[in-house]
Amino acid sequence: MPSTNQTPLVEAGAASAPIRESAVSPRRLLGVLAFLIVVFVVVPVFIAATGRWDFYYTLTSVALLSIGAAGVWLTFYIGRINIGQGAYALIGGYVSAILITKAGLSFWLTLPLAGVFCAFVAVVIGLPILRLRGVYFAMVTLVLTEVARLTALALPVTNGAKGITSIPMPGAVSIFGIPLIPDFSTLANSKLAFYLLAATLMVLTYLVLWRIVHSRLGHLCRSLQQNEELAASIGVNIAWLRVLTYAISSFFGGIAGAMFVAIAQSIYPSSFVVQDSVNFMLYCFLGGLGYVFGPLLGTFLLYFGWDLLSAAREFQLLIYSGSMIALMLVLPNGVLSLFDRKGGSR
Amino acid sequence: MEQIIANGLYLGAQYALIALGLTLIFSLMNVLNFAHGQMYVFGGFITYSVVSQLGMPFIVGLIASAVTLAAMGALIERFLFRTVIRRSAREESTMLLAAGIAFFLDAVILLLFGEKQRGVPKIVNGVFNWDFRLIMPYDRILIGVLAVAMIVCFILFMQYSKAGRAMRALAQDRTAAQLMGVDVDRYSMIGFALGAMLAGLVGALLVTITGINLGMGGPTSVKAFMMIMIGGAGVISGAIAGGFILGMMESVGLSVLSSFGDITYLVIFASLMVFLAIRPQGLMGKPWG
Known part of the structure; x- marks a missing residue:
């Protein structure tokens, strides 16, 4: 319960910025802990109990897509709508695939390299x-996805439309003879391993994202979102900040793409198309653009919902899009605005 | 050479018509209509149903497409976009709505018309042949001429009719237009209906030549976005210029770059990036007027 002299501070924060409290409250810590337990303990136990092993693939995809969506969200944080995350996922995937198959590098090394290369691009x-x-900006990033696909088709190193297939699974990692990560191809249950890996990456991504938002950088980004000229006039280096944020965002996209390639063990120019880029954006919008964990929730709802709706067969897309439109009419500021205690203050 | 230019003009006329609808909706409502390609496909399928399945003349199909899409556009604006724009904290939320509508239309098209490639019989037979330097089927010429005629009608309508004037005022300054007594809600709806109608008309025209299928919606939207970027968003002349430029580039690229493989669009995209780096607002990117 907040004391009386604290309340105005919280109010002021609510008015100026979507993220209210930057301090780590015990309640918030508990929530994060509960989330971690659900992700790493409850889900595997639940799947083992019900025998729905196909959920692993779905949930792994959710985790990876939410990493990409986190990047899109970060670009939105500087006031840019990014519909080009599919391009970076494709680039990251190809970088990882080429480095593994042509240069013989370990997957674990290519994962950060894919991200760094994407950041450079x-x-x-x-x-x-x-x-x-x-x-x-939205339109040009949309076109960017097409450019990435066509480049992958045209370049010789990407093997054109045939793509790169039969990429080996991630190998073992050990430091001083102590095995840290086993060889994925020897595992009896590689699905679980991939799930845990993807979930770990997702948690790390959102940790980084949360940290960025609550740092000086985050404050500067918010100033950019509101008024770039004003920010520039008080000495914020907006050009540098924009590029930095975009690079971080693309880093996430590259990591997500590289992980997808490791799971599918193949990549084609059509692995990530315009549709995927649009989806990344939709995940952010649906979850709520004012909330760090919005993209995570949005990805989960949309992707998992789509998967569950496959029972409806030919009406799948109709129900899916219909409920999306309905959700938009009821909660145009994202699902997480439901928990907004001040209800419609913004 | 003559052949390339003729092809470019023919493509450009259709592209310009698509871009006009998109740019009209954008300038009036500040909405990036992701569903534009799907509206185009829908229009094509309606013409197909009327002409091929009911056996009516082509002109009936054309009118049916226009009327259906206009009604659809009006309803979408009235019940979906208006609500979301009013309730949402951010203007960008309409993007999610537009994408949702695109999915929805895809689903409706799939359920109503199936996923097969559809076409209607040629409306005019014969091929125009000028000494083998310029070969063009008559139906393509007819469609090209019809497209240009529609563009001219649209410009005249925007320039001289009361509704057109109101819409131009709305695009310039929404608040000022409202203060001058323009019924903003009504003309937003008319504008959206008009934009959707244009998409439907292009679909109806093109179904006679290239046919239509479910997968054409998305790529058409992307192309339309490119045209607007070239010409400048929300500018009528820009949309027309963008359409003709893209059509010409495609026509030239397909013949000149064919020896290098399928890289025409890669080159177009790359040059677009460079162009936008130099001129971010496009060729004529400024408010209407």
Whole structure:
């Protein structure tokens, strides 16, 4: 319960920014702990008990897609709508696949390399296109996904439309002879291993995202979201900040793409298309753009919902899109705005 | 050479018509209509149903497509976009709605018309042949001429009719237009209906030549976005210019770059990026007027 002299502070925070409390309250810590227990303990136990092993694939995808969506969310945080995350997922996937098959590197090394390469690409592309705003940026990033697909088709190193197939599974990792991670191909249950890996990455991603939002960088990003000219006039280096944020966002996209490739053991130019890029954006919007964990919830609801709706067969897309529109009409600010205690204050 | 230019003009006329609808909706409501490609496909399927299945003349199909899509656009604006724009904290939320509508239309098309490629019989037979330098089927010429005629009608309508004037005022400054007594809600609805109608008309025109299938919606939207980016969002002349430029680039690229494989669109995209880096607002990117 907040004391009386604390309340105005909280109120002021609510008015200026969507994220209210930056301090780690015990209640919040408990919530995070409960989330971790659900992800790492309850879900595997539940799946083992019910025997729905196919859920592992779905949930792994949710975890990975939410990493990509986290990147999209971060670009939104500087006031840019990013519909090009599919491009970076594709680039990251190809970097990982090529490094594993052509250069013989370990998967664990290619995972960060894929992210770093994507961040580098994002800096090069971002420098010109981040000058665009609003729908122009949205449209140009949408086109970016097409560019990535066509480039993958045209380049010789990506093997064209045939793609890169039969990529080996992640190998073992050991430090000083102590095995840290077993070889995935020897595991009896690689699905569980991939799930745990993806979930760990997801938790790390959102930890980083949460940290960024509650740092000085996050405050600066919010200033950009509200008014770039004003931010620039008081000495914020907006050009640098934009590129930095976009690079981090693309890093997430690259990591997600590389992980997908490791699971599918193959990549094609059509692995990530415009549709996927749009989906990444939808996950963010549905969850709520003002909330760090919005993309996570949005991904879960949309992807898991889509999976469950496959029971409806030919009406799957109809029900899915219909409920999406309905949700938009009822909660246009995202699902998480439901928990907004101040209800419609913004 | 003549062949390339003729192809480019023919493509450009259709592209411009698609881009016009998108840019109209964008300028009036600030909504990026992701469902534009799906509306185009829907229009094509309606013409197919009327012409091939009911055996009516083509002109009836064309009118049926236009009327259906206009009604659909009006309803979508009235019951979906208006509600969301009013309730949402952010204007961008309409993007999610537009994407949802795109999915919804895809589902409806799938259920109503199936996933097969559909086409209607040629409306005019014969091929125009100028000494083998320029070969063009008559139906393509007819469709191209019809598209240009529609563009001209649209411009005249926007320029001289009362509704057109109101919509241009709305695009310039929503609040000022409202203060001058323009019924904002009513003209937003008319504008959206008009934009959707244009998409339906292009679908109806193209079903006679290329046919139509479910998967064409998304790529068409992407192309339409590119045209608007080239010309500048929310500008009529920009949309027309963008459409013709893209059509010409495609036509030239397909013949010049064919020896390098399928890289026409890669080149177009890359040059678009460079162009936007130099001129972010497109060729004519400024408010209407």
